[in-house]
Amino acid sequence: MPDQPHVRLVGVTKRLGTHLAVDGISLDVAEGTFMTLLGPSGCGKTTTLRMIAGFYSPDRGEIRIRDRVINDIPPHRRNTAMVFQEYALFPHMTVAENVGYGLRMRRVPRPEARRRVALVIELVGLSGQERKFPHQLSGGQQQRVALARALIVEPEVLLLDEPLSNLDAKLRVRVRTEIRQLQQRLGKTTLYVTHDQEEALAISDQIAVMHNGRILQVGTPAEIYFHPANRFVADFVGQGVFLPAKVLNARQVEIELGTLEGNIPNACTIGCDACGKGCRADILLRPDDVVHDDAAPTQAEVVHKAFRGAEILYTLRLASGRKVLALVPSHHNHALGERIGIRLDVDHVVAFQPEP
Amino acid sequence: MAVWTRTRGRMMADPGLVVAFAAVGALLVLFVLYPAVRVLIYPRLADYLAVPDNPRWLQAARNSLLMMVLSTLTATAVGFLYAFAISRRDMPLRRLFQTLSVLPLFAPPFMVAFSYILMFGRQGLITKALFGLDVNIFGWQGLWLVQTVAFFPFAALVIGAVLEQISPTVEYAALNLGATEGGVIRTVLFPLARPGVAAAALVVAISVLADFGNAVVIAGGFPLLATEAWFRIEGLADLKGAAVAVALLIVPTMILFLLERYWVGQRTYTVLTGKGTRIEQPPTPPLIRWLLFGGCVVVSAFVVIVYVGVLTGSVATVWGYKWTPTLAHWRLGLAQGGPQLITSLKIGVLSALLTSAVAVLAAFITSRPTLPLRNAIDFLAVLPAALPGVFIGVGYLLAFNGPPIILSGTVWILILALSFWHIPLGYQAARAQLKQIDRSIEEAAQNLGATGMRVLWDVYLPLLGPAFMASFINAFIRAVTNLSIVVFLITPRTLVATYSILAMIGGGFWGAAAALTTALLAITLLGVGAARLVLRVGLRPIGAT
Numbered sequence: 085m086p087d088q089p090h091v092r093l094v095g096v097t098k099r100l101g102t103h104l105a106v107d108g109i110s111l112d113v114a115e116g117t118f119m120t121l122l123g124p125s126g127c128g129k130t131t132t133l134r135m136i137a138g139f140y141s142p143d144r145g146e147i148r149i150r151d152r153v154i155n156d157i158p159p160h161r162r163n164t165a166m167v168f169q170e171y172a173l174f175p176h177m178t179v180a181e182n183v184g185y186g187l188r189m190r191r192v193p194r195p196e197a198r199r200r201v202a203l204v205i206e207l208v209g210l211s212g213q214e215r216k217f218p219h220q221l222s223g224g225q226q227q228r229v230a231l232a233r234a235l236i237v238e239p240e241v242l243l244l245d246e247p248l249s250n251l252d253a254k255l256r257v258r259v260r261t262e263i264r265q266l267q268q269r270l271g272k273t274t275l276y277v278t279h280d281q282e283e284a285l286a287i288s289d290q291i292a293v294m295h296n297g298r299i300l301q302v303g304t305p306a307e308i309y310f311h312p313a314n315r316f317v318a319d320f321v322g323q324g325v326f327l328p329a330k331v332l333n334a335r336q337v338e339i340e341l342g343t344l345e346g347n348i349p350n351a352c353t354i355g356c357d358a359c360g361k362g363c364r365a366d367i368l369l370r371p372d373d374v375v376h377d378d379a380a381p382t383q384a385e386v387v388h389k390a391f392r393g394a395e396i397l398y399t400l401r402l403a404s405g406r407k408v409l410a411l412v413p414s415h416h417n418h419a420l421g422e423r424i425g426i427r428l429d430v431d432h433v434v435a436f437q438p439e440p
Numbered sequence: 441m442a443v444w445t446r447t448r449g450r451m452m453a454d455p456g457l458v459v460a461f462a463a464v465g466a467l468l469v470l471f472v473l474y475p476a477v478r479v480l481i482y483p484r485l486a487d488y489l490a491v492p493d494n495p496r497w498l499q500a501a502r503n504s505l506l507m508m509v510l511s512t513l514t515a516t517a518v519g520f521l522y523a524f525a526i527s528r529r530d531m532p533l534r535r536l537f538q539t540l541s542v543l544p545l546f547a548p549p550f551m552v553a554f555s556y557i558l559m560f561g562r563q564g565l566i567t568k569a570l571f572g573l574d575v576n577i578f579g580w581q582g583l584w585l586v587q588t589v590a591f592f593p594f595a596a597l598v599i600g601a602v603l604e605q606i607s608p609t610v611e612y613a614a615l616n617l618g619a620t621e622g623g624v625i626r627t628v629l630f631p632l633a634r635p636g637v638a639a640a641a642l643v644v645a646i647s648v649l650a651d652f653g654n655a656v657v658i659a660g661g662f663p664l665l666a667t668e669a670w671f672r673i674e675g676l677a678d679l680k681g682a683a684v685a686v687a688l689l690i691v692p693t694m695i696l697f698l699l700e701r702y703w704v705g706q707r708t709y710t711v712l713t714g715k716g717t718r719i720e721q722p723p724t725p726p727l728i729r730w731l732l733f734g735g736c737v738v739v740s741a742f743v744v745i746v747y748v749g750v751l752t753g754s755v756a757t758v759w760g761y762k763w764t765p766t767l768a769h770w771r772l773g774l775a776q777g778g779p780q781l782i783t784s785l786k787i788g789v790l791s792a793l794l795t796s797a798v799a800v801l802a803a804f805i806t807s808r809p810t811l812p813l814r815n816a817i818d819f820l821a822v823l824p825a826a827l828p829g830v831f832i833g834v835g836y837l838l839a840f841n842g843p844p845i846i847l848s849g850t851v852w853i854l855i856l857a858l859s860f861w862h863i864p865l866g867y868q869a870a871r872a873q874l875k876q877i878d879r880s881i882e883e884a885a886q887n888l889g890a891t892g893m894r895v896l897w898d899v900y901l902p903l904l905g906p907a908f909m910a911s912f913i914n915a916f917i918r919a920v921t922n923l924s925i926v927v928f929l930i931t932p933r934t935l936v937a938t939y940s941i942l943a944m945i946g947g948g949f950w951g952a953a954a955a956l957t958t959a960l961l962a963i964t965l966l967g968v969g970a971a972r973l974v975l976r977v978g979l980r981p982i983g984a985t
Binding site: 137160163165172173174188189234 | 612628
């Protein structure tokens with residue numbers, strides 16, 4: 085089957101002690117896809133990854149790689165190389181020995197192993213460091229060793245468990261770009277775990293947002309950001325506030341700041357038949373949906389501002405007392421308490437049922 | 441101590457620190473360096489040069505080295521397997537094994553030998569009564585067994601500490617890269633433990649060379665350097681000969697000590713992971729687990745036998761012939777040794793207090809970065825670890841028997857000798873703890889307005905509580921159970937329990953000796969318990985954050 089998923093999880097459940105870490109999740113990962121498991125700590129993303137690596141076996145459900153069920157295959161026979169959050173480099177081995185470890189375990193003849201080690205070390209840009217020990221390397225270099233050590237075994241699936249969390253902010257952005265480029269070049273099916281939504285949006289083909297052991301939504305970064313399936317996803321990914329709205333019809337809602345047009349499917353579910361006039365909904369407004377415009381009739385008061393370099397993130401109080409966020413180029417610098425004109429520029433209307 | 445100044449650069453101008461520095465330095469020179477030098481210069485050059493012509497010396501030296509090699513090999517191997525077994529979280533009875541391996545550390549140093557004579561000797565409960573064998577346990581084979589059992593706990597302790605440091609993630613990484621469970625042990629866990637094994641072997645080797653208690657009880661006619669010194673003085677009043685013997689002994693121990701400190705000590709693999717891992721160890725393969733379990737059972741049995749031997753020995757009417765229980769030995773032992781137990785206890789408490797005070801103060805001084813000569817103080821504070829007890833014993837005998845300071849015959853010579861011999865462990869514990877304390881904590885206290893004196897009092901002393909306690913307990917146990925030093929320094933007025941036990945064993949009063957040993961063990965354990973209680977209440981540790 086050409087469109088068979090490369091990795092498939094079906095109803096996978098795992099209890100750790102008394103804690104239900106993973107609660108019946110199903111997920112398909114297509115060949116060559118960069119799939120990110122995104123969620124707050126304790127959501128079950130790392131447990132899921134460790135089950136795919138074979139460190140835990142699922143209590144219920146099935147994990148498949150292609151058409152093979154791998155539930156009971158021990159970790160060392162899976163070929164699902166992993167990059168660990170704390171790298172887990174072998175401190176008693178040099179860079180070259182660390183990278184070559186997987187080949188040694190697979191009894192690859194020495195000359196070939198040497199050749200492949202040199203190749204992979206070059207691939208991750210560590211040439212010249214082969215004889216150093218891990219503690220002689222910087223954090224970023226250690227990270228590359230961990231990556232090289234996983235890549236060299238030509239894993240069926242590459243697993244990365246928050247690999248950037250021990251790097252400083254600037255390096256994190258650089259390394260994640262490198263990881264992504266490398267993954268695209270090698271076309272390697274990759275599962276990536278992170279709690280950093282910005283990282284997930286920047287790097288992934290697909291994101292699976294997890295919470296309390298369940299997958300809430302799977303989609304491309306744009307789908308997750310613009311069409312969050314529920315309030316948790318909307319809240320966790322990106323910034324924004326909810327404003328109460330009145331549904332005018334299936335394509336129009338009215339909020340304090342004006343009328344919005346677009347497809348508004350989520351607003352019309354239970355208790356709201358046919359999206360008739362008068363139904364209530366909550367509308368998600370992202371900071372980029374609110375535009376500062378001196379000519380606009382609607383005014384709001386600046387109650388807080390966070391300078392971000394190129395932009396300022398304003399928190400504005402509306403006439404009703406509700407607050408919205410607005411991302412404004414930083415040459416528009418307004419003092420606290422000032423009233424500034426705003427208008428809406430909403431591409432994607434995201435609406436949810438009001439909370440009871 | 442007066443004011444510790446605010447900036448580190450001006451530390452030298454601080455009179456309090458200078459006084460403390462001078463006091464600690466003077467004490468270490470007088471009570472560590474001076475006796476050591478006295479031993480080495482007491483024999484004339486001609487006496488040293490005559491050593492190769494004396495077959496008895498050569499024999500003793502060769503035997504000491506042979507025992508060092510044999511016992512170090514076995515004790516380290518057993519210690520490693522034991523430590524590895526109890527480092528596995530899925531090992532059955534793990535806690536029990538752990539406790540059993542620590543028990544011998546509380547026992548007097550001759551206890552293993554004595555008990556094994558009772559259990560495996562010619563009148564042995566196991567050899568004769570159980571199997572009807574006629575076994576002569578005296579000699580090098582017996583000593584080998586005894587030293588293995590007596591010293592494997594040291595090895596297990598050192599290696600265990602290294603194994604504990606290994607993050608389970610490293611095991612997962614190896615499994616993930618295709619290593620089998622056995623492969624993980626072979627390619628990752630063993631190599632990572634190697635520096636620990638080397639360090640353990642050196643520690644054990646020093647202990648074996650210096651082992652006086654077991655050797656004097658069980659070696660029989662097998663001459664060794666450690667016992668030779670005492671035989672020279674006891675039998676021949678030959679001070680010069682004793683000095684030569686311990687001087688010969690110091691050559692290998694010094695080499696081992698320097699190796700441990702400057703070579704192996706630098707080589708332990710740094711833990712790289714910043715964040716603590718909460719992840720559990722992967723399971724141990726069943727075959728390996730049960731093999732290790734079997735090994736632990738055997739080794740533990742040998743440890744338990746030590747205690748069973750002494751306990752039954754104290755109540756059996758006539759060992760080897762009449763096994764009916766009696767309290768006669770206890771009556772005799774306590775009547776003869778009771779006062780000496782009290783003396784031992786007093787000496788133990790006083791010397792342990794002195795040890796810990798000097799150790800913590802010395803550590804505090806040498807951790808100030810700007811002090812000149814701090815390396816000299818540091819060296820003197822760890823040097824006693826390289827000196828066998830018999831060396832210290834002979835040293836104090838020679839150094840404080842005449843002007844400028846005469847202490848011989850008093851209880852103070854015992855207290856001082858034991859105190860300064862036991863400084864290294866407390867000193868190193870305090871140093872390690874000070875290293876853990878971030879400078880910023882001191883700076884924070886100053887920043888919030890604490891003056892120098894208060895910084896020491898509020899910040900460092902509470903944080904050093906655990907080190908003080910470790911030092912006190914270690915020094916107390918070793919002082920109460922010491923034999924190698926006290927045999928040279930006691931007089932009829934200052935008898936201690938260990939010496940009486942040795943005399944009873946020598947005189948064939950096994951029952952009384954066993955009773956007194958049991959009593960000594962009980963006192964040691966009670967003392968440790970009391971110390972823990974007092975120190976926990978007095979110096980509540982402010983959690984090592």
